[in-house]
Amino acid sequence: MRVRIIYFALLLLFLALLSAIVPQRSKAQGAGGGGGQRGAQPAQQGQGQQGRGGRANTPTFPGPPAGMEALPIDLFKSKNFYQDKALWSDKRYFRCNTPRQITDIWTSGRIGTNPPTSASWGDCNQDYPREKILSPYPYKTAKEHYEAWMAEAKKAGGPTMYTRQTLPEWDGWYSRDGSYSDSQWTWGTINQAPTVLSVLTPEYQKRMVQMNYHEGVSNSPQWNASFCYPEGFMRWWSQASAAGNFQLTMNVSQVQFLSGIAANFLRQVLIGREHVQKVPQWYGETVGFWNGTTLVTWTANVQGWTISHSMFEYSDKLETIETFAPVYNNGALVGLEHEAIFYDPDAFVAPLHLTMRFNRVAALDNPARRYTYIECLSNLRNVNGRPNQLTASDPRFVDYYGRPWAQNWEKYFEVGWDKPAEDLPANVLDILDRLDGKK
Amino acid sequence: MKKAIFTIISSALFITPAMSHHSFAMYDQTKTVTMTGVLTRYVAQANHAEIHFVPLGPDGKPMRDSAGKPITWGVEMAGAAAVAAQGITVATFPAGTVFSVKLNPLRDGSNFGSRTGAIAKCPTGKFPTAGKHCDSVEGNTLLGGDAF
Numbered sequence: 219m220r221v222r223i224i225y226f227a228l229l230l231l232f233l234a235l236l237s238a239i240v241p242q243r244s245k246a247q248g249a250g251g252g253g254g255q256r257g258a259q260p261a262q263q264g265q266g267q268q269g270r271g272g273r274a275n276t277p278t279f280p281g282p283p284a285g286m287e288a289l290p291i292d293l294f295k296s297k298n299f300y301q302d303k304a305l306w307s308d309k310r311y312f313r314c315n316t317p318r319q320i321t322d323i324w325t326s327g328r329i330g331t332n333p334p335t336s337a338s339w340g341d342c343n344q345d346y347p348r349e350k351i352l353s354p355y356p357y358k359t360a361k362e363h364y365e366a367w368m369a370e371a372k373k374a375g376g377p378t379m380y381t382r383q384t385l386p387e388w389d390g391w392y393s394r395d396g397s398y399s400d401s402q403w404t405w406g407t408i409n410q411a412p413t414v415l416s417v418l419t420p421e422y423q424k425r426m427v428q429m430n431y432h433e434g435v436s437n438s439p440q441w442n443a444s445f446c447y448p449e450g451f452m453r454w455w456s457q458a459s460a461a462g463n464f465q466l467t468m469n470v471s472q473v474q475f476l477s478g479i480a481a482n483f484l485r486q487v488l489i490g491r492e493h494v495q496k497v498p499q500w501y502g503e504t505v506g507f508w509n510g511t512t513l514v515t516w517t518a519n520v521q522g523w524t525i526s527h528s529m530f531e532y533s534d535k536l537e538t539i540e541t542f543a544p545v546y547n548n549g550a551l552v553g554l555e556h557e558a559i560f561y562d563p564d565a566f567v568a569p570l571h572l573t574m575r576f577n578r579v580a581a582l583d584n585p586a587r588r589y590t591y592i593e594c595l596s597n598l599r600n601v602n603g604r605p606n607q608l609t610a611s612d613p614r615f616v617d618y619y620g621r622p623w624a625q626n627w628e629k630y631f632e633v634g635w636d637k638p639a640e641d642l643p644a645n646v647l648d649i650l651d652r653l654d655g656k657k
Numbered sequence: 658m659k660k661a662i663f664t665i666i667s668s669a670l671f672i673t674p675a676m677s678h679h680s681f682a683m684y685d686q687t688k689t690v691t692m693t694g695v696l697t698r699y700v701a702q703a704n705h706a707e708i709h710f711v712p713l714g715p716d717g718k719p720m721r722d723s724a725g726k727p728i729t730w731g732v733e734m735a736g737a738a739a740v741a742a743q744g745i746t747v748a749t750f751p752a753g754t755v756f757s758v759k760l761n762p763l764r765d766g767s768n769f770g771s772r773t774g775a776i777a778k779c780p781t782g783k784f785p786t787a788g789k790h791c792d793s794v795e796g797n798t799l800l801g802g803d804a805f
Contacts, residue, residue: 324682325680325681325682441678441679441680443679443704444678444679444680479678480704590703590738592703592704594678594703594704595702595704596679601765604683605680605683606763606764607733609731609767609768609769612767619702642727645752645753646697648753649695649753649755650695650719653695653713653718653784654718
């Protein structure tokens with residue numbers, strides 16, 4: 219019996235690893251296998267993923283799938299993508315690559331031997347339906363939506379007012395439910411690029427194709443974390459931000475979500491209050507109310523920014539309505555069902571929609587879990603238009619862990635001074651001497 | 658027993674993919690260089706930890722510039738917490754540690770790279786013979802992988 223239980227536990231561990239690391243790969247390979255791809259090749263071997271983490275490679279298709287004809291001009295042949303606007307709605311323009319595949323096309327080795335024209339094709343059958351991205355609700359604005367749901371709550375005798383004694387106990391650590399990966403269109407992993415473009419206004423279509431071109435063709439990815447830019451509000455729904463794996467703490471007047479892996483996401487739902495900020499904030503201002511055990515939130519005052527990774531930008535008119543509803547199993551809270559509706563009349567042609575489940579994986583008093591507050595430090599700078607890691611020889615390099623303030627004084631104000639010598643640690647010098655045969 | 662099983666299941670649920678914070682397009686992923694060096698500083702940076710080191714040349718001696726000053730290289734890895742789980746920490750990699758690493762070098766030729774695969778750590782006080790690496794030294798430790 220004990221052995222069976224251990225096997226079961228190990229199987230769970232294996233499945234969790236698999237779903238966490240290779241969702242994109244397995245999906246693409248599965249679809250590719252069923253699609254009768256012409257010229258399909260095995261996926262390339264992982265390239266150095268162990269050392270720095272990374273993403274599983276996607277299959278490489280050197281030519282268009284059977285029955286699919288390449289366009290004379292596409293993203294990878296274009297001399298000026300702005301002139302190709304009529305082709306942006308054709309998935310062949312992007313060689314059926316998802317936004318994420320476009321982002322990774324150079325680093326995954328899928329750009330081919332004669333870049334950029336040798337860029338690989340993705341799976342033309344892979345997509346997530348536009349109608350599932352669009353909001354199913356009739357509301358035109360977040361305000362209208364929030365007020366309608368508030369009216370519903372009032373009609374039922376709400377909004378629910380909790381005391382410290384009656385407040386739902388949601389505190390804990392949460393993690394995204396991997397089974398929802400198949401619907402996370404904001405990750406850029408499941409859609410053809412034109413499907414994403416189809417929910418954007420012309421200006422924001424242009425901006426997204428611009429990003430597609432410069433990531434896929436110019437090989438100039440401008441990821442926020444590369445330069446320690448803010449993540450921005452919409453990145454809460456991106457895959458790599460890990461923002462959906464959060465620590466939740468709550469009291470009667472506030473529910474707080476803390477998460478992040480490259481930069482910190484701090485979201486606070488202010489219960490029973492109204493928006494008062496007059497300027498956009500990186501993560502907006504969120505108010506909310508309780509309708510029974512469901513938390514309803516409205517975020518506004520968001521700084522316009524980019525979700526990056528060959529996806530889209532959004533404006534400072536972005537607002538969201540979200541709900542968090544508890545999921546129980548045998549009376550115990552096991553997770554939160556989350557729904558988000560995105561309103562941005564500047565960027566989106568209609569309100570958009572996304573759901574996710576967050577599994578409660580630990581209580582706050584878990585002995586091992588800690589939130590590591592991220593201080594993003596980077597020596598990446600654009601060099602000739604592309605991000606590059608600076609080294610100490612570059613005057614723009616900042617030696618963050620080497621007393622940079624003192625290095626500045628020494629460089630500009632202590633030149634020629636007779637002062638104590640500072641060199642490598644003594645034990646390092648000793649080892650170097652031994653290797654040199656001096657000892 | 659129950660506690661052990663809970664730990665295993667909990668571990669499975671806590672796992673998230675090790676994501677990179679920036680694109681690695683700046684590294685030449687068609688080239689993998691194997692280097693052995695003497696650690697001068699371990700930088701436990703949250704986003705991407707770094708090891709700075711004086712590399713050994715083909716003759717097994719520290720590489721130096723024309724003035725005789727040791728040349729330094731750097732290699733970046735996953736975040737400090739992630740590599741700590743592999744046993745690579747400030748404590749296990751103090752200054753003076755002799756180790757070998759495979760890396761994709763920067764395209765611009767600067768002395769920096771991105772780690773690929775395992776790190777081989779030489780036993781204290783032992784060095785590889787000229788042209789070899791720590792994986793050839795008896796008693797070496799492999800970290801972050803099963804093979805070097």
